[in-house]
Amino acid sequence: MDDPFTVATEHWHRLDDGRIQCDVCPRACRLHDGQRGLCFVRARADDQIVLTSYGRSSGFCVDPVEKKPLNHFLPGSAVLSFGTAGCNLACKFCQNWDISKSREVDTLARAATPDAIAAAADELGCRSVAFTYNDPVIFWEYAADVADACHDRGIKAIAVTAGYMCPAPRAAFYSHIDAANVDVKAFTEDFYRRVCVGHLADVLDTLVYLRQQTEVWVEITTLLIPGRNDGDAEIAAECAWIAEHLGTDVPLHFTAFHPDYKMRDTPPTPSATLTRARAIGQAAGLRFVYTGNVHDPAGGTTTCPGCGTAVVVRDWYAMRHYALTDDGRCTACGQRLPGVYDGPVGHWGRRRLPV
Numbered sequence: 001m002d003d004p005f006t007v008a009t010e011h012w013h014r015l016d017d018g019r020i021q022c023d024v025c026p027r028a029c030r031l032h033d034g035q036r037g038l039c040f041v042r043a044r045a046d047d048q049i050v051l052t053s054y055g056r057s058s059g060f061c062v063d064p065v066e067k068k069p070l071n072h073f074l075p076g077s078a079v080l081s082f083g084t085a086g087c088n089l090a091c092k093f094c095q096n097w098d099i100s101k102s103r104e105v106d107t108l109a110r111a112a113t114p115d116a117i118a119a120a121a122d123e124l125g126c127r128s129v130a131f132t133y134n135d136p137v138i139f140w141e142y143a144a145d146v147a148d149a150c151h152d153r154g155i156k157a158i159a160v161t162a163g164y165m166c167p168a169p170r171a172a173f174y175s176h177i178d179a180a181n182v183d184v185k186a187f188t189e190d191f192y193r194r195v196c197v198g199h200l201a202d203v204l205d206t207l208v209y210l211r212q213q214t215e216v217w218v219e220i221t222t223l224l225i226p227g228r229n230d231g232d233a234e235i236a237a238e239c240a241w242i243a244e245h246l247g248t249d250v251p252l253h254f255t256a257f258h259p260d261y262k263m264r265d266t267p268p269t270p271s272a273t274l275t276r277a278r279a280i281g282q283a284a285g286l287r288f289v290y291t292g293n294v295h296d297p298a299g300g301t302t303t304c305p306g307c308g309t310a311v312v313v314r315d316w317y318a319m320r321h322y323a324l325t326d327d328g329r330c331t332a333c334g335q336r337l338p339g340v341y342d343g344p345v346g347h348w349g350r351r352r353l354p355v
């Protein structure tokens with residue numbers, strides 16, 4: 001506890017055998033003194049569970065909000081993205097494994113107080129800050145304080161997450177958050193168990209919670225991996241579940257996998273797979289289904305559900321056409337699109353600016 005980046009936490013309890021169980025995520029790590037959880041950044045020290053990465057970041061970038069991806073949240077605006085280290089899942093295809101699997105303190109070389117992050121976002125013209133690169137579930141107390149500092153400056157907070165979190169800390173965390181992109185990594189328990197070392201039901205529970213009990217704007221991403229989670233029946237089952245339990249207005253992004261981490265022998269996702277998945281989603285009644293990580297103007301287009309006009313056309317995060325009013329209404333028919341619209345479209349483009 002002498003480390004300035006280590007803070008006490010809530011959401012843990014003692015077990016009869018002397019261990020302490022962390023209750024932040026369903027992993028439920030049971031720790032002896034001095035041990036770290038699977039996420040590596042929460043640990044048992046001084047007879048309690050502590051967070052060891054408060055106020056430290058693995059780096060910052062300014063991105064378009066569409067890259068999170070969020071297509072219905074302050075479109076075209078810049079977002080200050082940052083992460084810490086560690087993760088509470090163990091996905092074999094992780095696309096950010098150098099951060100999420102980091103055991104090196106060097107990864108967290110940059111000290112960053114919540115006020116400093118909010119001030120930087122302000123100076124850089126960002127309308128939001130995103131907790132991304134690794135999952136904010138494991139550093140949620142830090143993320144919540146950053147979100148509060150941002151709100152003081154009129155800047156919103158975004159969680160990019162796998163949604164693998166227990167109900168009590170989840171409610172505490174999302175009371176600070178404005179928007180979330182939640183990964184649904186596949187739609188079978190077998191995939192979650194074998195490939196991610198987690199459980200699908202907990203993720204679905206988070207999605208239902210967010211939609212039914214919060215005002216958080218939610219979009220969903222599924223990374224399609226050839227031969228692993230890209231079958232028609234599985235995609236159709238996911239889309240049908242979303243339509244039934246979350247509603248047809250929740251945007252769904254199908255994105256392309258590239259070989260990485262422990263799945264370097266699997267080929268990249270063909271764009272035809274994403275197009276096929278998008279068609280399945282639309283057939284299930286979902287009104288906003290997108291493709292990502294590919295050049296696909298059709299898959300990046302938002303169509304007005306009222307009159308069928310293409311109101312937003314994007315190509316790999318770049319805005320090609322925008323026909324919504326400042327409060328998100330179709331300029332042709334006046335129908336309001338679901339999402340968070342607050343002023344003119346942003347003009348950040350597809351730039352990525354390391355900070």
Ligand code: SF4
Nearest residue numbers: 022025028029037039
């Ligand atoms: S947050 Fe970390 S320590 Fe806590 S249960 Fe999850 S993986 Fe384990």
